[in-house]
Amino acid sequence: GQQVMQIPQYQHVQEGEDFTTYCNSSTTLSNIQWYKQRPGGHPVFLIQLVKSGEVKKQKRLTFQFGEAKKNSSLHITATQTTDVGTYFCAGPSNNAGNMLTFGGGTRLMVKP
Amino acid sequence: NAGVTQTPKFQVLKTGQSMTLQCAQDMNHEYMSWYRQDPGMGLRLIHYSVGAGITDQGEVPNGYNVSRSTTEDFPLRLLSAAPSQTSVYFCASSPGQGFSGANVLTFGAGSRLTVL
Numbered sequence: 001g002q003q004v005m006q007i008p009q010y011q012h013v014q015e016g017e018d019f020t021t022y023c024n025s026s027t028t029l030s031n032i033q034w035y036k037q038r039p040g041g042h043p044v045f046l047i048q049l050v051k052s053g054e055v056k057k058q059k060r061l062t063f064q065f066g067e068a069k070k071n072s073s074l075h076i077t078a079t080q081t082t083d084v085g086t087y088f089c090a091g092p093s094n095n096a097g098n099m100l101t102f103g104g105g106t107r108l109m110v111k112p
Numbered sequence: 113n114a115g116v117t118q119t120p121k122f123q124v125l126k127t128g129q130s131m132t133l134q135c136a137q138d139m140n141h142e143y144m145s146w147y148r149q150d151p152g153m154g155l156r157l158i159h160y161s162v163g164a165g166i167t168d169q170g171e172v173p174n175g176y177n178v179s180r181s182t183t184e185d186f187p188l189r190l191l192s193a194a195p196s197q198t199s200v201y202f203c204a205s206s207p208g209q210g211f212s213g214a215n216v217l218t219f220g221a222g223s224r225l226t227v228l
Contacts, residue, residue, distance in 0.1 A: 001171075006154075009152065031215075033215075033216065033217075035217075041221075041222075042202060042219040042220065042221050043155070043202070043217070043219050044224050045216050045217060045218070046221070048213070048216060054143050088154060088155065090155075090217075092215055093157070096157055096160060096168070096170050096171070097143075097160060097162050097168060097211065098143075098214070099143070099157055099160045099170065099215070100147055100157075100215060100217060101157070102147075102154040102156075103154055103170075104152060104153060104154040104157040105154050
């Protein structure tokens, strides 16, 4: 079945350092979404990418969708303690009514 | 506008007991779904619904039942709880096909279930 993989699983950074998480799908995706989950919280939608090669920015966060629409990345410039949490990518399932299949997530920890 | 409301927030069960996790949304979303979250395994789809009266199985449906009698409510039933069902459960909704952001999920706050 469809698989969505994320690396790394964990990342410790010093505040001010950059951070990148990578997402790879076993199948081509019509779109990819990114969510953030703060410790003890629930996932919250960040962004959706639809077009091949698309790049979107939200302040210090840069999201990319690969040319083949099978991979994506999230890059955070100059991390802050408020960036702490787990970042998930997700793509439409090809066998569950367009519901989302999630990657395993990357847990970001920021040392002040 | 409360979004997605889940109850209870915490529950402890004994093996073999049954219970229902409640989920309600007030955004008039067509799609609703249940995910479970286990350490290192992300979010896995249990069951989903694309409209009232319609439900289907996700990736990990065994041991769970759902129903969708109204657009607003989507309860998840554990028939005979097992320790392997210890997890955090999230209910989510999305607008549905044909709407802007069709499959963008709004999650509830989660229900932490422990089965002893």
